[in-house]
Amino acid sequence: MNATILVIEDEASIRTVTRAYLEQAGFRVLLAVSGLEGLEVAQRDRPDLVVLDLNLPGMDGMEVAARLRQESDIYILMLTARSDESDRVAGLRIGADDYLSKPFSPRELVARVQAILRRRRSAPPVDAVLRFAHVRIDPDRREVRAAERLIDLTTTEFDVLLALARHHGRVLNREQILDLVWGDDFYGTDRVVDVYVGQVRRKLEAATGTQLIQTVRGVGYKFVDER
Numbered sequence: 001m002n003a004t005i006l007v008i009e010d011e012a013s014i015r016t017v018t019r020a021y022l023e024q025a026g027f028r029v030l031l032a033v034s035g036l037e038g039l040e041v042a043q044r045d046r047p048d049l050v051v052l053d054l055n056l057p058g059m060d061g062m063e064v065a066a067r068l069r070q071e072s073d074i075y076i077l078m079l080t081a082r083s084d085e086s087d088r089v090a091g092l093r094i095g096a097d098d099y100l101s102k103p104f105s106p107r108e109l110v111a112r113v114q115a116i117l118r119r120r121r122s123a124p125p126v127d128a129v130l131r132f133a134h135v136r137i138d139p140d141r142r143e144v145r146a147a148e149r150l151i152d153l154t155t156t157e158f159d160v161l162l163a164l165a166r167h168h169g170r171v172l173n174r175e176q177i178l179d180l181v182w183g184d185d186f187y188g189t190d191r192v193v194d195v196y197v198g199q200v201r202r203k204l205e206a207a208t209g210t211q212l213i214q215t216v217r218g219v220g221y222k223f224v225d226e227r
């Protein structure tokens, strides 16, 4: 079954070109010209991935992403006008899975979309639950619980936690984490690892009152909960 991609973009020329390339690659494409319309379409048609322009009139892309994230763990590819690092980090912080700076080549956009969806497909189908003193991680259901309370993680945050937890007690460097989570499909920098680890750490700490991920200065990160 072909994946459905929702493109939320106010510039008509970008919508048209993006749709043409995605359709040519075999995707079903839905279009929205504003954040509000995008949210409606997402709710109604449940696309697999959203290509989301950061700079939209009215409700901006950040808010749209935050609302999408409240309702589902849909994949988000963010389009940013500036190549500014703070913009990209902000995009990742609200849970985008990848970002692309304008102007971009439509071929590149298709490649990124395919890469994100490939990550999903390559996830192993059945996997043992990892039980630790403070958290229980269920790779199959993609759930993390502290006591019985569910901890709300985005798709990529979950993958980062899983990579660290599977190597608990051992230090993973940034490159290893990039490899385990993003594989060969990664286009960004090591900095992304720090952003995601920071987010996961904050959420785990809020839920458990404990620091479960340690920074090993100059090396990387280590998940330290007891089994």
Ligand code: CA
Pocket: 009, 010, 011, 053, 054, 055, 056, 057
């Ligand atoms: Ca725009």
